[in-house]
Amino acid sequence: MLLDRLISFAKRWEDPKSPLLGPNLKALHLFGLWKTDIRVRSTLLIIVVVFVITQIIDLYLSREDINKALCNFSLTTLSVICIAKSYSLIVHPVLWKKLVENISQEEATQIKKQNPETLSVIGNYTRYSRFISYTYWIMVAMTNFALIVAPLIRYLTVLKYREDIANGIERYPHIINSWFPFDDNAMPGYVYASAIQIIMSIVGSGSLAAYDTTAFAIMIFMKGQLIILKNNCKELFRWETKENNIEFFAKIKECHRHHDFLKR
Numbered sequence: 001m002l003l004d005r006l007i008s009f010a011k012r013w014e015d016p017k018s019p020l021l022g023p024n025l026k027a028l029h030l031f032g033l034w035k036t037d038i039r040v041r042s043t044l045l046i047i048v049v050v051f052v053i054t055q056i057i058d059l060y061l062s063r064e065d066i067n068k069a070l071c072n073f074s075l076t077t078l079s080v081i082c083i084a085k086s087y088s089l090i091v092h093p094v095l096w097k098k099l100v101e102n103i104s105q106e107e108a109t110q111i112k113k114q115n116p117e118t119l120s121v122i123g124n125y126t127r128y129s130r131f132i133s134y135t136y137w138i139m140v141a142m143t144n145f146a147l148i149v150a151p152l153i154r155y156l157t158v159l160k161y162r163e164d165i166a167n168g169i170e171r172y173p174h175i176i177n178s179w180f181p182f183d184d185n186a187m188p189g190y191v192y193a194s195a196i197q198i199i200m201s202i203v204g205s206g207s208l209a210a211y212d213t214t215a216f217a218i219m220i221f222m223k224g225q226l227i228i229l230k231n232n233c234k235e236l237f238r239w240e241t242k243e244n245n246i247e248f249f250a251k252i253k254e255c256h257r258h259h260d261f262l263k264r
Helices: 002-012 020-029 038-059 068-090 094-113 118-159 158-167 190-234 247-262
Strands: none
Touching: 020 118, 020 190, 038 068, 038 190, 068 094, 068 190, 094 118, 094 190, 118 158, 118 190, 190 247
16 A cells, blocks of 8 residues: 555656656756746855855854864755755756756657667666665665654653753754854743744755755666667668668668767
């Protein structure tokens, strides 16, 4: 029953217009990086940039505590990488749209030929791309969930830590260390800060996962299409002189077109 539900859920992410990149594009759209209004995408990027700046401010303020600074530095670096990748999609939407359209059109062209060998290659690399994408998304979701609940688990399981917080020795546990223009170590500021940090961690990890798997799927596409081109070139040398020369030259022309497409 669970397996059937998972299969049904995965099928809803498929897109006939984009046989390979369907789930990846929907993941990008889910986090506002694909086919969303430019104002929405720009606003989202600005919000994330502002939040990362608060992380850098907190990193500077904690410079005397080397352990805390090193812990904060890893998450801050990851946030900067997330901004860089989001920036690429938001600022160059035309280039990304052209790339996706070219990939989808080329796959449609190859599928339309109904060559069994070609269809087998496309099926194999599409399944591999799905496996990598879904596995990566699950791992990122689990990591993000652990990041969110870790402070709560520490608070609930360590008695001395709770006592130190009650006595004002320790600060309230935070998901992501960042600076706020209000007191985030007292109520209700702590609740507001935690809500912002949860939202930012979900948006950041989701955007990163969607971008990474899309890039990986594109690389898988290139390798798969090179295999198809190699098979088609091999097929040329199996022709005999008695066979149709017009069709033979048409196949040479198609191999040249395919090679030129991949080269660009």
